[in-house]
Amino acid sequence: MYQFNYKKVETVQEAVNELNANPESKILAGGMTLIPTMKQRLASPEQLIDIRNIKELNFIKEESNNIIIGSTTNHFTVSSSDLIKEKIPSLSMLAEGIGDPHVRNMGTIGGAISNNDPTADYPAACLGLGAKIKTSKRELTADDFFISLFETALEEDEIVISISFPIIKSSFYMKFPNPASRYAMAGVFISKNNSDVRVAVTGASENGVFRWNEMEESLSNNWSKSSVESIKLSSEGIMSDIHGSSEYRANLANIMAIRAFEGINE
Amino acid sequence: MSLVELEINGNKVSQDVEERQLLVHFIRDDLNLTGTHVGCDTSQCGACVVHVDGKAVKSCSMLAVQANNSKITTIEGLADGENLHPVQEAFRENHGLQCGFCTPGMIMAAVDIINRNSILDEKTVREELEGNLCRCTGYQNIVKSIIAASEKM
Numbered sequence A: 001m002y003q004f005n006y007k008k009v010e011t012v013q014e015a016v017n018e019l020n021a022n023p024e025s026k027i028l029a030g031g032m033t034l035i036p037t038m039k040q041r042l043a044s045p046e047q048l049i050d051i052r053n054i055k056e057l058n059f060i061k062e063e064s065n066n067i068i069i070g071s072t073t074n075h076f077t078v079s080s081s082d083l084i085k086e087k088i089p090s091l092s093m094l095a096e097g098i099g100d101p102h103v104r105n106m107g108t109i110g111g112a113i114s115n116n117d118p119t120a121d122y123p124a125a126c127l128g129l130g131a132k133i134k135t136s137k138r139e140l141t142a143d144d145f146f147i148s149l150f151e152t153a154l155e156e157d158e159i160v161i162s163i164s165f166p167i168i169k170s171s172f173y174m175k176f177p178n179p180a181s182r183y184a185m186a187g188v189f190i191s192k193n194n195s196d197v198r199v200a201v202t203g204a205s206e207n208g209v210f211r212w213n214e215m216e217e218s219l220s221n222n223w224s225k226s227s228v229e230s231i232k233l234s235s236e237g238i239m240s241d242i243h244g245s246s247e248y249r250a251n252l253a254n255i256m257a258i259r260a261f262e263g264i265n266e
Numbered sequence B: 001m002s003l004v005e006l007e008i009n010g011n012k013v014s015q016d017v018e019e020r021q022l023l024v025h026f027i028r029d030d031l032n033l034t035g036t037h038v039g040c041d042t043s044q045c046g047a048c049v050v051h052v053d054g055k056a057v058k059s060c061s062m063l064a065v066q067a068n069n070s071k072i073t074t075i076e077g078l079a080d081g082e083n084l085h086p087v088q089e090a091f092r093e094n095h096g097l098q099c100g101f102c103t104p105g106m107i108m109a110a111v112d113i114i115n116r117n118s119i120l121d122e123k124t125v126r127e128e129l130e131g132n133l134c135r136c137t138g139y140q141n142i143v144k145s146i147i148a149a150s151e152k153m
Helices: A012-021 A034-039 A075-079 A082-087 A089-096 A109-115 A122-129 A213-221 A225-230 A246-265 B023-030 B086-093 B103-116 B122-131 B139-152
Strands: A005-008 A025-028 A047-050 A060-063 A066-070 A132-135 A139-141 A146-148 A160-166 A171-177 A184-193 A196-202 B002-008 B011-017 B049-052 B055-058 B071-073
Touching: A012 A025, A012 A047, A025 A034, A060 A082, A066 A082, A075 A089, A075 A109, A082 A089, A089 A122, A089 A171, A089 A184, A109 A122, A109 A160, A122 A146, A122 A160, A122 A171, A122 A184, A122 A196, A171 A246, A184 A246, A196 A213, A213 A225, A225 A246, B011 B023, B023 B049, B049 B103, B055 B103, B086 B103, B086 B139, B103 B122, B103 B139, B122 B139
Parallel strands: A005 A047, A025 A047, B002 B071
Antiparallel strands: A060 A066, A066 A160, A132 A139, A132 A160, A171 A184, A184 A196, B002 B011, B049 B055, B049 B071
């Protein structure tokens, strides 16, 4: 790992000031992606701004039919929250499936979505539930937040404050985890809010998480298993690597969609 | 360099460290607590698991400076003098180790698993061991050891 400066901050304003003062800085939240990346010398920021101790970013609350989660809340806290288990069980299940227990004790929801790894789980929940993301500058819909592979709408001096998930009980997430990393080989999040159906896919596309429009339409027209089965994801633009071909991944997404649908209707 | 002050196995430590130093290297090289192992160095194997403020973490994926002001427990801090911790005792009784390299991480993970789960069955233990690898593949007895320890704790 290359040398860097380290700055622990106590407030959001302090973090933003540091980002402005040194544009070659990176925000360190849980560090479960950033530190391994720096160890491999794939990243070499001049300064790390450690936001893990900003108290105002670590919370879970319910507010006008939404569950709002502060950005430095770790995966274990989300998966074990009684409030989330009761209101959006699909979200606690998703958090419980990230990495392993030791990683879940450190990794944060804000870090996961800001990194926008194309195989990460949380981006699927954000898109699949229609979450709103509050940053130090503005509020963005999940649709506007996730741009492409490891790319978000966040500006250089902007950090995520919280994520607001609408309470939609009829929702489910199913992924086929890579047996080594537990990252999604393909993961599908489905939610149904009256007639509004959202379907998000992670782990599959070369451009990162996306909404599966054909599947949404099919399920909006007719909420049935046959509707899910009638839609097949094209393998065009789907990732292909040592873990699986694009055809294999596209088929996995089809299967995960069926299982997620069944999960909602159980 | 940054000053790190923390408590490890009940002892207070105050030392300057390089910002890029990993917690595991601080523990092993600076504090000479070599029970915590570096296995894969890529956050997969869990040989480096220690408890930071009561939570199991992979010390190869955390900076020493991040652990400033924390309370750390390593494998050396579990036993009470000559009396082994119930999990250590259970690993001995149930032949829960072969070469022993993964054992410190397995035991630190096991203590965390038992602390978080009032009732432990085999399926739960196997799922909870997701982040710990045993290259001897001695999982049968590791799982047996953890269940046996949970019944005594």
